[in-house]
Amino acid sequence: MMPKPQCSVALLVWRIALVYIVLMLCRAVFYLYNAESIGPLAWSDLGTLLAGALKFDTVSAVYADGAFVLLSLLPLHAREKRWYQRIQFGYYVVVNAVLVVALNLADAIYFRYTQKRITADEIFFADNSNSARLIGKFMLENWWMVLLAGAFTALLAAGYRRRTPVWSPLKGRVYYAANTVILLAAAGLCIAGARGGTTRMTRPITLSNAALYTPDNTKANLILSNPFCLLRTIGSSGGAKTVRYFSDEEADRLFTPVHRPAESARAPLAGRNVVVFIMESMSADHSGYLMPELYADKPIGSFTPFLDSLMREGYCFRQMYANGTRSIQAMPSVLGSIPSFKTPFVLMPQSLGPSRQLPAILRDMGYATAFFCGSERGSMGFGAYARSAGIDLLFSREDYERRHGKGDFDGYWGIWDEPFLQYAGEEFGALPEPFFAALFTISSHHPFYVPKECAGSLPEGYTKIHKSVAYDDRAFRRFFERYRTEEWFRRTLFVFVADHVSSEKFAPESRSYPGNYRIIGFLYTPDGALRGQTDEVVQQLDLMPTVLGLVGGGGTGPYFAFGRDLFNEPERPAWSVSYDDRFHALTHDRIVRFDEHEAATVDREDGTAVAADSLEERFKALIQQYYKHIGQKNYTVQ
DSSP, rough: OOOOOOEEEHHHHHHHHHHHHHHHHHHHHHHHHHHHHHHHOOOOHHHHHHHHHHHHHEEEEEHHHHHHHHHOOOOOOOSSSSHHHHHHHHHHHHHIIIIIHHHHHHHHHHHHHHOOOGGGGGGGGSSSSTTHHHHHHHHHTTTHHHHHHHHHHHHHHHHTTSOOEEEEOOOOOHHHHHHHHHHHHHHHHHHHHHHTTTTTTTOOOOGGGGOOOOOOHHHHHHHHOTTTHHHHTTTOOOSOOOOOOOOOOHHHHOSSSSOOTTTTTTTTTTOEEEEEEEEOOOBBBGGGTHHHHHTTOOOOOOOOOHHHHHHHHHHOOOOOOSSSHHHHHHHHHHHHHHHOOOOOOOSSGGGGSOBBOOOHHHHTOOEEHHHEEETTTTTHHHHHHHHHTTOOEOOOHHHHHHOOOOOTOOOOBBHHHHHHHHHHHHHHHHSSSSSSEEEEEEETTTTTEEEEEHHTTTTOOTTTTTHHHHHHHHHHHHHHHHHHTHHHHHEEEEEESSSSOSSSSSSSGGGTTGGEEEEEEEEOOOTSSSSSEEEEEGGGHHHHHHHHHHGGGGGGOOOOOOSSOOTTTTSSSSEEEESSEEEEEOOSSSOOOOOOOOOEOOOOTOOOOEOHHHHHHHHHHHHHHHHHHHHEEEEESS
């Protein structure tokens, strides 16, 4: 029996409706996979959440299937031909399988690690030789997600009804005229859907519009969907616009990124070498010294016992916070005292402007400069950024393997941290003094592997990352054991700081702001010249000014930085600033939230509203200065 003919418009409506259904199924999977991070959903919130989800799904459907709509409604009799319908079917299944199914299910996994949806920024990271291997690893670890992707794709294919003949009652000129009208109407609906409305006042919706449907930042990610997030962010500079909350003079009075240390300022560690260890995913909750309450009743008292010992002997930041959630955001924060707000600074065109960041300033003072990372030379853009920050020498996996062979490759990211740290020590000893070196560790990263030969001697831990954290702690111990008697070692200021909080949360407070930004950070001098601790809020942005104050004093000359010298600039606010769907400033007792229009201050402990004061104004001034200087590629002091 032949299938009953159906109107082409009715078929198109059904097929697009099926895309919406699959988008909602992907959203359900996203929530179930990330329920712990997103939190419970109240029945009273479901209506607004659904309304927001439908708006963003409409944009995703237009982005993915706009061309399919065009193919389906072109006023041509070719639509009734078998070959034409095969093209339509192939487009519908393949494009939606990639942009709707695969991308959104990948989002469910990706969100756990970065607390954000996949955007155009991630295209930057795909250009690595290990990308295919890592994708394969994720697919094996989440095989059930691959099966779901196959099931959802099969649903699209089965529900397409491709064997149903297309029928139209219209003939001749009426056929062409009517179908042209239908095509134009559909085009108008698609444009309105992509913009998020039909009025003249409607602007194309962006990721931040998700906050309109929930006051909870994390739940806003549940509303978003792809391909909207990916395609909407292509070409976004993230920092080119200008905002003005104050006059330039008033903004400079409230907050200025220009530092002018006095020529007479004391530099107690003048002439010391400087080594900055940027440690992958070293959350504060890995440390029994920083968070002893977590380990009081546990058989394992800390996964960073060696780093804990250095914190006791050095100068420890007990309340240290990252300025972002990704490694690429940490580099400019630590080495340039430049935050990454809406878009990672490294990915902005503005990052290519002239600057005097920490390596460049020290180089001008006679320091040799080097950057070490056990991954490939071009991996993650680290080396490129290091160059732009003023670093002359790059040491990577290729350099290590030329000297020590290829046996220490971890199979995913690069050289295991323990042998690479040993190699870095060899190169430190060969650098002319004084030298500046930054080293980015990689082994405490997903897939959280450790070398087979030491796996049995390391604690399993309470989360997936703990064993690899213990491995890195041992790697630092062995580095110190080997080089502590070297002359260059004795003359070095060591800076330890994590890039961001781990995706594997141990402390309950690490799952929400501000705990999900709290990291390990401290200074260490082998001769004990710098000892103590502070309970003030310290951020990654503070490290560059603090280091310059310790080793250069007023001899550094004026420089540009969004942080503060912890020992010499008490007049600057002790806070940590960041951005997710809005701007945040954290102090020891308050949190300021700012959406670029309205600011709100709450008590850090109980979340109650606090009366506005100068802190809000200084935070707005910081944001204005950020847009002004970064947008104009003006982050140097003339």
